Amino acid sequence: MAGSVNKVILVGNLGIDPEVRHTQSGSKIVSFTLATSDTWNDRQSGERRERTEWHRVVIFNERAGDVAERFLRKGRKVYIEGELRTRKWTDQGGQEHYTTEVVIDRFRGELVLIDSNRGEGGFGGGSSGGRSGGSSGNANRNAGWDAPGGDDLDNEIPF
Amino acid sequence: MAGSVNKVILVGNLGIDPEVRHTQSGSKIVSFTLATSDTWNDRQSGERRERTEWHRVVIFNERAGDVAERFLRKGRKVYIEGELRTRKWTDQGGQEHYTTEVVIDRFRGELVLIDSNRGEGGFGGGSSGGRSGGSSGNANRNAGWDAPGGDDLDNEIPF
Amino acid sequence: MAGSVNKVILVGNLGIDPEVRHTQSGSKIVSFTLATSDTWNDRQSGERRERTEWHRVVIFNERAGDVAERFLRKGRKVYIEGELRTRKWTDQGGQEHYTTEVVIDRFRGELVLIDSNRGEGGFGGGSSGGRSGGSSGNANRNAGWDAPGGDDLDNEIPF
Amino acid sequence: MAGSVNKVILVGNLGIDPEVRHTQSGSKIVSFTLATSDTWNDRQSGERRERTEWHRVVIFNERAGDVAERFLRKGRKVYIEGELRTRKWTDQGGQEHYTTEVVIDRFRGELVLIDSNRGEGGFGGGSSGGRSGGSSGNANRNAGWDAPGGDDLDNEIPF
DNA sequence: TTTT
DNA sequence: TTTT
DSSP states (O other): OOOOEEEEEEEEEESSOOEEEEOTTOOEEEEEEEEEEEEEEOTTTOOEEEEEEEEEEEEOOHHHHHHHHHHOOTTOEEEEEEEEEEEEEEOTTSOEEEEEEEEEOSSSOEEEEOOSOTTTTSOOOHHHHOOHHHHSTTOOOSTTOSOTTGGGGGGGOOO | OOOOEEEEEEEEEESSOOEEEEOTTOOEEEEEEEEEEEEEEOTTTOOEEEEEEEEEEEEOOHHHHHHHHHHOOTTOEEEEEEEEEEEEEEOTTSOEEEEEEEEEOSSSOEEEEOOSOTTTTSOOOHHHHOOHHHHSTTOOOSTTOSOTTGGGGGGGOOO | OOOOEEEEEEEEEESSOOEEEEOTTOOEEEEEEEEEEEEEEOTTTOOEEEEEEEEEEEEOOHHHHHHHHHHOOTTOEEEEEEEEEEEEEEOTTSOEEEEEEEEEOSSSOEEEEOOSOOOTTSOOOHHHHOOHHHHSTTOOOSTTOSOTTGGGGGGGOOO | OOOOEEEEEEEEEESSOOEEEEOTTOOEEEEEEEEEEEEEEOTTTOOEEEEEEEEEEEEOOHHHHHHHHHHOOTTOEEEEEEEEEEEEEEOTTSOEEEEEEEEEOSSSOEEEEOOSOOOTTSOOOHHHHOOHHHHSTTOOOSTTOSOTTGGGGGGGOOO
């Protein structure tokens, strides 16, 4: 009710193959790391410098998760639109930590395959595979597509 | 097969009260103009300059349309996320024209009320009104919310 | 002074090779058309449907224009961030028309090459070509990079 | 060589007054926390639920920092466009931590005041204050606006 | 036609 | 710690 916007837009390359897990209620969760990099000329030295940023992407949306699982692999380029979410967790030593993730959930977010050369591994897709964006994001066009347990999905995740 | 993105993000003020119409199939369409403005200092004259840009926003999404109809009025500030769509039309003289609009449809887009002072006219809102973003956009959480006629909705619009 | 935002984000493919022209004051202007497409399943027929949207992109920023001129070609995929601008023009018959464009100017906007396989024509780029985004957009890091005539650049354009 | 995009768009309210500090080289750094919130109806219970997300915003851009320092206060609403950056730090106990921030630096990012009711404290602004977006972001229109030390600015920050 |  |  706040009148707020929380949006992240990334175009980058996967650092790992997508990892798939399921909640107790059966919902699929797909996650991976995504690299973006920035290059610029240092003003003083004149040298070319580069910074790579790693983002953790987590997909709760079933359709987008399916697309990620089927078509994304380490090294692939993808457009991700999601929201920032920071969660708290405690390590074995009892230390508290915070991790910020880019989340595509069932309400919002999008995943678009940017590479044209998908399918290198023979997992197909072909011309039918098509654009993931349309079928991911917020679509929810098939009734009841997400599992019971719904809204507290996040609490079930054992990262 | 596209791997494309078509996204517009606007924060601006309505130039008119939202206009509501319905397709033959009963779907609601809400539209209005939105002003954004830019100011800068002219390099040569040093004068302050301003340019106002007018955008035509068209909402096919029922929920976002409801929010717009209920809470938006001329002068209000709103965040709009939609996609660019250009349509062709012919004037009475037979001349062809093209008009580009920012569209929120049932698949994509969002509308967030930015003004806190909504409700000036007493049309309420209250705690129920709430934030439109969550309920608009792509939600479609209530089954079958859009009327038959569906995908060729656009062709029915008599602008 | 309005507190407004006017932003367009596109990922699409060029429909033509970039066209380069110069204002009387010597500034370079690069423009091209960009296609984005959307596919979805029609609810009634169940058929796969597709809509292609064409956008006109105009670059006033010298750096982004340089990158476009050197690396972009018909068919290439690019990420464009710009603002919407609608201009009025009159055809030979005296008819008035409006055209909406996505503009990258010296203040705002960005262009990022998305294709990895740039350089097909042997115009190089190599590993040095690098990311265009950093050097385009709003950088203006080299003093006085844009030509005299500055702020009324737009008025000089003979589209 | 990346062809990547790293962009965050937030509209939210400040949780604190902006904090201002300076690097050894004299550059100003302004930071604050920003809240965005999301509300939705729980599917199971039907109850209204809300999640508030807190973001840490850090501004290295001098102009945007000036605007933030002058016009932003706890509770104000602002549009922020920046990039995600995660930095590592070690607490007193020797424990390593990571913090993700939304950064506006001299190359990229934007800050737009959304509240119309700025100036509550009488710190003015008037017609001069105006919109920050134009003067922040990437402008760098006044030569040499940022202090020596430039590119490794980030390393000097003692958060 | 909006807003500051 | 914000806001509605």
